[in-house]
Amino acid sequence: MNPDRFSINQMTVRQLPLPDLVSHCVRLGIRGVGLWREPVREYGVEAAARLVREAGLEVTTLCRGGFFTSDDWLASNRAAVVEAAALGTDTLVLVSGGLTPAFPDLPAARARITEAIGELAPYAAEHGVRLAVEPLHPMYASDRCAVSTLDQALEIAERFPSSQVGVVVDTYHLWWDDRAPAAVERAAATGRIHSFQLADWTTPLPAGVLNGRGQLGTGAIDLRAWTALLDKTGYTGPVEVELFNDDLWARDGAEVLEETLRRFLEI
Amino acid sequence: MNPDRFSINQMTVRQLPLPDLVSHCVRLGIRGVGLWREPVREYGVEAAARLVREAGLEVTTLCRGGFFTSDDWLASNRAAVVEAAALGTDTLVLVSGGLTPAFPDLPAARARITEAIGELAPYAAEHGVRLAVEPLHPMYASDRCAVSTLDQALEIAERFPSSQVGVVVDTYHLWWDDRAPAAVERAAATGRIHSFQLADWTTPLPAGVLNGRGQLGTGAIDLRAWTALLDKTGYTGPVEVELFNDDLWARDGAEVLEETLRRFLEI
Numbered sequence: 369m370n371p372d373r374f375s376i377n378q379m380t381v382r383q384l385p386l387p388d389l390v391s392h393c394v395r396l397g398i399r400g401v402g403l404w405r406e407p408v409r410e411y412g413v414e415a416a417a418r419l420v421r422e423a424g425l426e427v428t429t430l431c432r433g434g435f436f437t438s439d440d441w442l443a444s445n446r447a448a449v450v451e452a453a454a455l456g457t458d459t460l461v462l463v464s465g466g467l468t469p470a471f472p473d474l475p476a477a478r479a480r481i482t483e484a485i486g487e488l489a490p491y492a493a494e495h496g497v498r499l500a501v502e503p504l505h506p507m508y509a510s511d512r513c514a515v516s517t518l519d520q521a522l523e524i525a526e527r528f529p530s531s532q533v534g535v536v537v538d539t540y541h542l543w544w545d546d547r548a549p550a551a552v553e554r555a556a557a558t559g560r561i562h563s564f565q566l567a568d569w570t571t572p573l574p575a576g577v578l579n580g581r582g583q584l585g586t587g588a589i590d591l592r593a594w595t596a597l598l599d600k601t602g603y604t605g606p607v608e609v610e611l612f613n614d615d616l617w618a619r620d621g622a623e624v625l626e627e628t629l630r631r632f633l634e635i
Numbered sequence: 636m637n638p639d640r641f642s643i644n645q646m647t648v649r650q651l652p653l654p655d656l657v658s659h660c661v662r663l664g665i666r667g668v669g670l671w672r673e674p675v676r677e678y679g680v681e682a683a684a685r686l687v688r689e690a691g692l693e694v695t696t697l698c699r700g701g702f703f704t705s706d707d708w709l710a711s712n713r714a715a716v717v718e719a720a721a722l723g724t725d726t727l728v729l730v731s732g733g734l735t736p737a738f739p740d741l742p743a744a745r746a747r748i749t750e751a752i753g754e755l756a757p758y759a760a761e762h763g764v765r766l767a768v769e770p771l772h773p774m775y776a777s778d779r780c781a782v783s784t785l786d787q788a789l790e791i792a793e794r795f796p797s798s799q800v801g802v803v804v805d806t807y808h809l810w811w812d813d814r815a816p817a818a819v820e821r822a823a824a825t826g827r828i829h830s831f832q833l834a835d836w837t838t839p840l841p842a843g844v845l846n847g848r849g850q851l852g853t854g855a856i857d858l859r860a861w862t863a864l865l866d867k868t869g870y871t872g873p874v875e876v877e878l879f880n881d882d883l884w885a886r887d888g889a890e891v892l893e894e895t896l897r898r899f900l901e902i
Binding site for chain 2: 509510520543544573
């Protein structure tokens with residue numbers, strides 16, 4: 369892969385404080401970062417924005433808005449939009465939320481998510497931010513995200529202008545789905561791929577199944593086929609590497625960053 | 636649910652030796668059991684067959700054949716067919732296998748699975764056994780079963796006569812999939828629902844994600860909607876409860892069996 373398209377998601381090397389992440393990116397010629405709200409708020413949104421801007425880094429995404437099945441979704445998502453705009457990114461990633469007492473089954477949760485996105489999208493657009501609906505692997509359907517396939521994410525996104533609502537294509541979540549390639553083409557054809565993220569699939573999964581995303585090239589996913597698929601559709605945007613992995617987090621962050629870039633280039 | 640349709644899968648109460656399982660079934664008026672190859676072979680196939688036959692129990696399924704991406708698939712699956720016939724069940728459940736060095740990606744594994752089933756099905760038919768392709772949850776796609784959706788399972792099954800190859804509808808594996816209801820109707824219309832199994836979806840998932848299937852009514856799945864869906868299609872066969880659950884296995888087996896029957900009746 370072309371190094372200019374590489375973006376490192378902050379969670380991949382969450383052991384690195386933001387200034388260290390930024391300086392290592394500059395040293396390694398990395399041009400993009402995907403940021404997360406919690407560490408950014410801890411550092412200070414304005415300070416973080418200045419830090420990445422002065423380093424010449426592009427903020428490819430802010431993670432994450434969503435959890436639309438919770439009570440306080442509107443205030444927290446509006447805040448996320450404002451933070452995204454302040455950081456200079458045009459893309460807010462949405463993890464849409466799972467089942468709750470108010471939305472106890474999948475059809476109810478999915479309807480709620482669609483409705484909430486419809487309410488949030490114009491507000492985001494006013495701030496120059498587009499929403500990116502991320503389908504999460506079906507193993508998260510009950511507790512994190514009732515949107516499990518790219519087709520479902522597109523069905524939601526396509527109700528709105530593509531400048532306002534698109535999707536995230538993340539190999540970790542979609543690799544198993546034989547319908548995903550056609551959905552990727554459909555998403556690309558309407559300009560709705562707002563983020564493309566890579567992670568590999570390794571087993572056994574850890575308890576809670578959150579922090580076992582594999583380093584590129586160590587798992588079951590044919591990442592070359594995925595990047596070729598995105599290339600074929602004409603997608604030329606950033607390719608973000610987002611790994612949640614306890615083993616990687618236990619190691620030296622700069623070393624993990626270098627390894628991740630190297631493995632990205634090898635794809 | 637009608638108690639006459641209840642079948643207890645042996646793994647749900649694997650702490651019970653086979654004679655105890657059989658005697659508790661008789662005591663509780665349970666008429667069906669789903670058996671597993673390993674404990675049956677340990678007890679002796681012929682002895683197990685005699686035990687369940689003399690107790691008047693119906694063996695609703697034998698679990699499991701499959702793992703078609705392994706080297707020794709043919710011998711082991713032929714043995715499974717012979718065991719199924721000896722036990723008097725007409726249904727061998729297939730867990731089709733994941734990625735292996737010889738079949739390193741999903742398209743290769745799925746092609747292999749289709750080919751192997753084509754080779755096994757006539758042999759099974761000669762023994763009065765039909766094959767039931769079980770789509771497993773996508774979280775098992777790499778290491779246990781590259782067949783992840785009911786649509787995929789049907790695409791395989793429909794290449795063969797329905798008397799030879801059908802599918803398993805298991806709520807644990809399919810509940811998240813908004814396309815599953817239409818696939819259930821399609822499967823029923825062509826007589827391909829060879830087994831219907833219930834388990835609930837609970838989180839957090841345990842490490843390895845194998846032994847966290849929820850007791851009926853304790854999780855996220857709308858089991859009433861699923862049983863109503865199957866009823867609507869005209870499916871009148873057994874409804875098997877198959878739970879792999881460390882917490883249930885740590886308890887008294889008879890108590891778990893009674894609880895499972897009670898919760899089944901409450902659906």
